[in-house]
Amino acid sequence: MRAALLQLSSGDDPAANLETVIGYMDEAHAAGARFILTPEVTNCVSASRERQNAVLQQEADDITLQGLRRKAADLGVWLLIGSLALKTGDPDGRFANRSFLIGPDGAVRAWYDKIHMFDVEVTPEETYRESAGFRPGSRAVLAETDFGAIGMSVCYDVRFPALYQALAQAGASILTVPAAFSPVTGAAHWHSLLRARAIETGCYVLAPAQTGEHPKTTGKQRRTYGHSLAVSPWGEVLVDGGTEPGFHIVDLDARLVSDARRKVPSLTHVRHFDGP
Numbered sequence: 230m231r232a233a234l235l236q237l238s239s240g241d242d243p244a245a246n247l248e249t250v251i252g253y254m255d256e257a258h259a260a261g262a263r264f265i266l267t268p269e270v271t272n273c274v275s276a277s278r279e280r281q282n283a284v285l286q287q288e289a290d291d292i293t294l295q296g297l298r299r300k301a302a303d304l305g306v307w308l309l310i311g312s313l314a315l316k317t318g319d320p321d322g323r324f325a326n327r328s329f330l331i332g333p334d335g336a337v338r339a340w341y342d343k344i345h346m347f348d349v350e351v352t353p354e355e356t357y358r359e360s361a362g363f364r365p366g367s368r369a370v371l372a373e374t375d376f377g378a379i380g381m382s383v384c385y386d387v388r389f390p391a392l393y394q395a396l397a398q399a400g401a402s403i404l405t406v407p408a409a410f411s412p413v414t415g416a417a418h419w420h421s422l423l424r425a426r427a428i429e430t431g432c433y434v435l436a437p438a439q440t441g442e443h444p445k446t447t448g449k450q451r452r453t454y455g456h457s458l459a460v461s462p463w464g465e466v467l468v469d470g471g472t473e474p475g476f477h478i479v480d481l482d483a484r485l486v487s488d489a490r491r492k493v494p495s496l497t498h499v500r501h502f503d504g505p
Contacts, residue, residue, distance in 0.1 A: 230263060230264055230376040230377075230480070230481045231260075231261045231262050231263055231264070231478060231479075231480050231481075232262060232263075232264040232265070232266065232435060232459070232478070232479050232480075232481055233253075233257035233260065233262035233264070233265045233266070233476045233477065233478050233479075234266050234435060234436070234437040234438075234457040234458075234459060234468060234470060234476065234477045234479065235250065235253045235254075235257070235265065235266065235267045235268065235437050235457075235475075235476045236268065236437060236438055236439075236440050236455060236457045236470045236473070236474055236475055236476065236477065237249065237250065237253075237267065237268050237271065237437075237439055237440070237474055238439065238440050238441040238442070238443055238444070238453075238474045239268075239270065239271060239272070239273065239274045239439060239443060240273075240274060240275075240443050240444030240445060240446075241273055241274060241275035241277070241280050241281075241284065241443075241444070241445050241446050241447075241448075242273075242284070242444070242446070243272045243273050243284055243285075243286075243291075243292060243293055244292065245444075246271065246272055246273065246293065247272070247292060247293050247296045247297070249474075250267055250271060250293075250297065251296065251297075251300050253475070253476045254297075254300055254301075254304060254306075254308075255304075256476060257476045257478070258304045258306060260476075260478055261478070262306065262476075262478060263305075263306050263307065264306065264307040264308075264309070264374075264376070264481075265301075265306055265307070265308050265309070265476075266308075266309040266311060266405060266407065266435055266437040267297075267308075267309065267310055267311045267407065267437055268311040268312075268407045268408060268409060268437045268438050268439045268457070269311045269312045269326070269383055269384050269407045269408050269409040269438075269439060270311075270312055270313070270314050270326070270409055270439070271293060271297075271310055271311055271312065271313060271407075272285075272291065272293035272313045272314060273285060273314050274409060274439060274443045274451050274453075275445065275446075275448055275451070276445075276448040276449035276450075276451050277445075277446075277447050277448025277449070278362060279447065279448075280445075280446055280447050280448055281314065281324065281362070282322075285314055285315060285316050285324060286315065286316060287315065287316050287317075287318065288313075288315050288325075288327070291313060291315060293310075293313055294310070294313060294329065297310055297331065298331055298335040298336075298337070299335060301331045301332070301333065301335050302333070302334055302335030304333075305333045306333055307330070307331070307332060307333060307374060307376075308329075308330070308331040309328070309329075309330055309331075309379070309381075309405050309407070309435075309437075310328065310329040310330075310331065311328060311383070311405075311407025311408075311437055312326050312327055312328045312329075312343065312383050312384075312407055313326075313327055313329070314326060314363070315327055317364065319364055321364075323361075323362060323363055323364040324362060324363050324364070325342050325363065325364065325366075326342065326343040326359075326363045326366075326383060327340055327341070327342050327343075327366075328340065328341045328342075328343070328381050328382075328383055328405070328407060330372045330374075330379060330381065332374075338372055338373075338374075339370055339372035339379075339381065340370070341366065341368075341369075341370040341381035341382070341383070342364075342365070342366025342367075342368075343363070343365065343366055343382075343383035343384065343385070343386060344365055344366045344367065344368075344369075344382075344386060344389075344392065345365065345385045345386050345388070345389055346359040346360035346363060346365050346385065347359040347384065347385040348360050349414075351411055351413045351414060352413065355411065355413060357411070359385070369392060369395055369396060369399075371396055371399050371400060371401055376481070376483070377401075377402040377403050377481075377483055377486075378399075378400045378401045378402055378403070379401060379403045379404075379405055380393065380396030380397065380399075380401030380403070380404045380405070380432070381405055382396075382404065382405065382406050383406070383407055383408070384406065384407065384408040384409060384410065386406070387406050387408075387422045387423065387426060387436075388422060390425070390426065390429060393426045393429065393430050393432075394429065394430060394496070394499070396430070396432075397429075397430035397431065397432055397496055398496055398499070401430070401432055402432055402433065402462075402483060402486045403432060403433045403434075403435060403481070404426060404427070404430065404432045404433065404434045404435070405435050405436070406423060406426070406434060406435070406436040407436065407437050407438070408436055408437075408438045408439065408453075408454075409438070409439035409451075409453045410438060410439075410453055410454040411453070411454065412452050412453065412454045414454075415453075415454025415455075415456065416454065419454060419456060419458070420456070420458065420466065420469075423436050423458050423460050424460055424464045424466065425464075426460075427460040427461065427462060427463075427464050428463070428464040429495065430462075430496065431462045431486055431489040431490040431493070431495075431496065432462055432486065433459070433460065433461065433462055433481055433485075433486065434458070434459070434460040435458075435459050435479070436457060436458045436459070436460075437457045437470075438453065438454065438455050438456060438457040438458075438470065439453040439455070440453055440454065440455030440456075440457075440470070440472050440473070440474060441453065441455060441472060441473075441474070454472075455470060455471060455472040455473075456469055456470055456471065456472065457469075457470030457477055458470070459477070459479040461485055461489075462485050462486045462488070462489035462490070463485070463488075463489045463492075467479050
C-alpha cells in the first residue's frame, strides 16, 4: 500500500483549508497513493474561541467532512482525516477533536475522539489548556481496512504508550498519530516518541503534521513543528516531512510488521504485576 502524509499549515478559514487539502489529495493520488492522511485539526487551526464558535460546525453539517468524503470516493482512496474540530452541542460549549477514517466509497468507516488533552505550560509564553475548549474522548478505536488494522490516535496521545500497546495487542499493524505539535516539544520529543511507539508495538507509525506559522483572522498566533513522520515497525524513520507544506509518499509492506514482531515478540511477553 502506498500512503501519502499531507503536511499542512491550516488557518482559521475551513473553506480555504478544504481547497488546499483537495489539491494535495489530487497530487498524492497522481503519485500512486491509495491511503492519504491529513494532520490534526485539518479544518481549522485557531487560538481564538470566538473564531472557532463562528466557523466550526456540527459533524452533520461540517463542510470539510462532506467535501473530503466526496473526494475520497471520487479518487477511490482510503482517507484518514487526522482530526476535525467540531461543535458538539455539549452544555459547556466544548468541541470534539475527532479523527475519521473514510473508505474508498466515501463512507465513514471509523471515528475516534482524542482521549488525552494537551494541558501544559511549556514556557511562560507557551501555555495550552486544550481541555478548556475540547472535551476528551473515552474509547480506543481499531479500524479494519483491506491493508491492515489501524489503531487511531491524535497528537498528545503519543505520550501515553499503554494506548498503543492495547491497540497493537488488539490487532493493529498501523498506528496513526496526526498532530499539531508545539515547536518546543516537537524539537525535543517528536521523533523519539514516534519511534518508541513503533518499536514497542512492531507497528508502522504514520504521523501527518501541521507546520509553520498558521494564517489567522484573529487571536494569538499559532506555530507548529511540522516534520510529518512515517516510521517502520523496526523504528526506522522512512519519511521526515521537514517544515514545508506538501505531501510525502511512503510504501507500506505488511511483511515488515511480522518480521519485527518475530525478531522481538514483546507484545506476547507482557506480564501483569502487583503494585507499586
